[in-house]
Amino acid sequence: MSITTTMRSLVILTYHSLDDSDSVVSVAPGVFETQMASLADGDIRAISLREALDFRKSRNDWPENVLVLTFDDGFANVYEQALPVLVRHGFGATVFLIAGHAGGTNDWDSPPPGLGVRPMISWREAERLMESDVEIGAHGLHHVDLSRMGGDAVETEIADGVERIRSNLGQAPQTFAYPYGFVTPHVAGIAARHFRACCTTVHRRASVEPLSLLPRIEMYYFRNCRDLRPLAFGRLDRVIALRRWMRAARRWFMRPACGALTRTNPHVESGVCARTNP
Numbered sequence: 178m179s180i181t182t183t184m185r186s187l188v189i190l191t192y193h194s195l196d197d198s199d200s201v202v203s204v205a206p207g208v209f210e211t212q213m214a215s216l217a218d219g220d221i222r223a224i225s226l227r228e229a230l231d232f233r234k235s236r237n238d239w240p241e242n243v244l245v246l247t248f249d250d251g252f253a254n255v256y257e258q259a260l261p262v263l264v265r266h267g268f269g270a271t272v273f274l275i276a277g278h279a280g281g282t283n284d285w286d287s288p289p290p291g292l293g294v295r296p297m298i299s300w301r302e303a304e305r306l307m308e309s310d311v312e313i314g315a316h317g318l319h320h321v322d323l324s325r326m327g328g329d330a331v332e333t334e335i336a337d338g339v340e341r342i343r344s345n346l347g348q349a350p351q352t353f354a355y356p357y358g359f360v361t362p363h364v365a366g367i368a369a370r371h372f373r374a375c376c377t378t379v380h381r382r383a384s385v386e387p388l389s390l391l392p393r394i395e396m397y398y399f400r401n402c403r404d405l406r407p408l409a410f411g412r413l414d415r416v417i418a419l420r421r422w423m424r425a426a427r428r429w430f431m432r433p434a435c436g437a438l439t440r441t442n443p444h445v446e447s448g449v450c451a452r453t454n455p
């Protein structure tokens with residue numbers, strides 16, 4: 178079935194850790210709670226990426242009056258802080274879990290300033306999330322930069338992460354987020370064979386993009402925004418575009434040599450995944 182070029186846009190939000198450290202990957206739990214309440218007050222529902230994909234498959238369009246919540250990495254504070262809020266409002270979400278760190282800590286890199294060592298969601302907690310309409314997606318086995326790996330290594334890293342989740346939770350993940358947001362055409366091609374959709378860190382609303390390269394809105398830039406209704410209705414597109422242009426300029430000056438499509442400074446500019454050394 179062909180995809181219409183008049184497809185609705187879809188806001189996919191990227192959160193990481195819900196804590197009060199004010200690190201580049203953190204949103205305060207109290208702010209998150211207020212943000213979710215603002216959506217509920219505006220009759221906007223938060224859903225998982227899987228639910229959005231199901232709607233698109235059946236209706237050839239993205240759903241209305243919703244936005245997608247995603248949490249990268251699988252910090253335990255998502256289970257502790259986000260789940261009660263989601264349940265209260267009847268919201269869904271997607272957690273992109275680093276399979277090799279479930280039940281462990283965020284020691285795949287040195288944590289960004291202020292964050293410190295944090296526990297990650299256990300498999301039992303992941304089961305409870307699934308029971309509450311939270312989708313468990315994949316984020317690799319070890320949280321490595323796939324754009325710098327060879328073909329066989331990319332396949333192994335992704336496939337082993339999928340199998341680790343399937344063996345522990347009884348279901349293979351349907352969606353994926355590229356670690357650090359780094360992706361090449363080669364990596365996207367391999368990921369597309371494993372997942373219904375894959376998320377980047379490109380900072381804009383999604384619409385007609387390939388499902389293997391879905392953009393998202395990084396919530397680091399909205400960590401002080403308590404009312405998400407303007408964001409959900411597309412009224413902050415100029416702000417989002419300005420940030421995207423600033424990141425593009427920064428990429429130009431950084432001149433990455435690896436050919437990655439979406440390589441950015443992962444520490445601050447993309448706000449992704451607790452990496453400290455660009």
Ligand SMILES: [Zn+2]
Nearest residue numbers: 249250357450
């Ligand atoms: Zn990550």
